[in-house]
Amino acid sequence: MSVIRGLSGLTARISRGFVLLMWLGLSSALSSVAVADYQSVEWPDLIPEEDLKALQNPPERITGGDEGGLADAIASKLALAMDPERELSAYEKALTSSKVKQEYNNKKIRMPGFIVPLEFNKEQRVTEFFLVPFFGACMHLPPPPPNQIVYGKMEQGVELYSLMDAFWIEGTMSTKAVKNETATAAYSMTVDKVEPYYND
Template identity: 40%
Template sequence: MNKGFLPGSLLLLLLVAGCTDSSLATADTGEGQNSRHAIREVDWIDLLPDDDLAALEDRPALLDSIEEGSDADTMANSLDGQLSSDISMEESARLQRYQAALTSTRTRQELDGARIRIPGFVVPINFDDQQRVTEFFLVPFFGACIHVPPPPPNQIIYAQVDDAFVLESIFDPVWLEGTLHLQENDNGLGQSAYALTVEKREAYYQ
């Protein structure tokens, strides 16, 4: 597996991937949990509604038997193609819940307006005339194991910054601090269910 998995980068995505590497835990500061004005360090899993998390953790085992690059090597084909006629109704329902969670835009309402600190990888969207990043997605992982889909929209955060910056490497994670908003953004690179008003950006460290 690529080293580009962060602390808090979906403990469940390791389950989604069927990978064996362990995820590092993102520690909660424990400070100011009842104050919307205090910075709260969050895990990516904290952004998921409970039922989306449960669906992703309940990864259907049959997906691990799909040959990489085969016709069944997409979720759509898994549900609508050859596998759907060979599995039980219960397993089919699990697949449908799993697929829905992989494309979910549902959010945690209580996080709207919360000030958070979260690690992630920068996926540039727009640059200024000096090729500095002005607009980007923050994602929980960069790189993939076999059968790892892109992050769900509710595991992608959109950000736009006034202080444009040079991205030295897309493989280097960062910490972001700021105010989280429940706001969808959709473009050719992806879809996000959250947006962040960035107050601080720094290199990632454990």
């Protein structure tokens, strides 16, 4: 399955009420590739088992209704803001989880994703960015859980012509969190190489 088809399927899930699970399905659209000393990682691999199980088993109101999805996610966050003392369900906790898998700390990782630019150099190359599992995350759509966002920093920068382009990212991962006004990333990466997902 191509990334484009995978992305189309993921976007369709938003309207059907699956926005809160969409990033978990991306791995089925991506091939598992081992390159040199880099360990190939897919997005669900970054989620601790407890959180992953919670996300794969959302409340019935998320999957059973005609609206569901985005509307329910927003409603849930509004309810929490109004009643911060309310006890969160395992699913709600997983939606904002910053829990990481320490096994990826200081590991050379290769993974796919979409770039959300944060900083540019004088040549307008992106030097700092969030790597996210689906197009629109942190921009047109609410951000995924922090453990589904990777903060990337690349000294020489990368040319970004379209936010819709998918990339392979290689670098050294850490479990250091980075937070800004856009989102919180539970993982960070010193990026060695960025290449298009498609090499035409």
